[in-house]
Amino acid sequence: MEENTMKSISHNTSDASLRLVNDTTVPPLKEGDVLIKVSAAGVNRLDLLQVRGLYPPPPGESEILGVEVSGTIVSLSPLAGSNSGFKIGDRVMALIGGGGYAEYCTAPYQCVMAIPQSLSFDKAAAIPEAYLTAYQGLVWNGDLQDNQTVLIHAGASSVGLAAIQLARVLREGVVVIATSRTEEKLVQCTENGAHFVINSKEKDFKEEVMRITEGKGVDVILDFIGGSYWDNNIASLATDGHIVLLGMLGGVTTPSPVNLGLLLKKRLTVKGSTLRSRSLPYKERLVSE
Template structure:
């Protein structure tokens, strides 16, 4: 299959959204354990915005260009790549470089497109589904019958966590900042949506007996309030700190309630760990996607050359679900 020598790719030339500029760059070639994907669509994620702003530097071995998830067609295989074939439609978690017409991916982080999903939908899967599975189900050990509290309910992470929590038998509570976002959370399966501008989420969660697992990307004052909202033996998981990571906390309730405080970032984890997560998704979550029991929520899509508009929408926090860039 012919692969172009040059490709269109987004380069961030400044820390402003307007600094996302389309360039012509050499097409990458896959290493032995990689595949090369002709990208049809790629996901836009909050870490992309933070990296552009200089607040989230990529790991030393990562591509410095933006883009952490892609979907498209495999056009070349590294010499040790197995399990996939040229011409196959796939989606992949990548370590940068997704905002482009071609992108390489570690073979262990590549997944087939679930049956019935478009490539645009598939591009919305890897970053959020890897993150939610690892944090809510592996680190948080969410069990059927437990209560999951999801902050940032309208984000890509939030809409994914609500659906997966519900699908695996949990009662889901969700917080969001508008009536429209709260309504979306209910539609996706939340038992109760909390409009955090008008309601105290701690009081509402306590009406339901507290939360067994709390997924938080807000940080700041939420850190202390999560401790109040958690049940005894609850697990609180932080995956971002949009309101800051430095606060003064009284840790006595953590001891008295036997709480677990944990968190993680996905990008810095090694390929073997990401491969393990991918295998769990393929076994336990991809059948739900193929059966249409759950589905990625797409807020908007933009052509690749309009990446600055996609970032501006992300920063506005007006969207519900995932923002996608398309190359065609």
């Protein structure tokens, strides 16, 4: 590759504006990296937060937005060339720490995946961050098992829809309940495989969950809401249940003091989880699964 500059999208946190930059330097290859000519990039909530100055990239990562991309490999470092199995011209999608909203980006070869021929660049770009986050939440953090019931809040979000689909195929007999605040989004949840949907704006999701599960509660909750949902989440969990906290759209504090006795009595597990700031070995293991 001969180009030294590229187009990229920059942002201004003071007014959350975006602008096209024509002379950004193409990122240099580090050992173990591949250089990707970007065809499409996903939009995630963390990008929207970063634009507002609320989610800075981890140290050492690009300030440019974009953490999941699809495109074509145009260059490989020696280590990537000898260990990755990829070559120039391969169609790939990648999980990156930043830099996706540009003509070119780099990615560790361990976080790069081949795109099936049946999948377009646009669709492939929506997979790495969303689906790996959902997989991590359901399997690694939530310990989802066969014949369990999972409650997925914000079911029509990118990770929510991915989680609905994955829960149906990763384990046998899983029942999926999804919540959202509009009927249009609930239709999306149903179309993507949710067995039951709850309009959390109009109904008490705790009461609906207990009705659906005949008083047992759910085994796993993927929660993007946080504080405002805490009490009802705890009440919705079955004994030995797991809450995986993936976001805080509803605030960082609970509406009432946390009753630790319920956590103890029901043997509950509450775990917060992120992906962008994880180590490369962690991401490599996640991608390999």
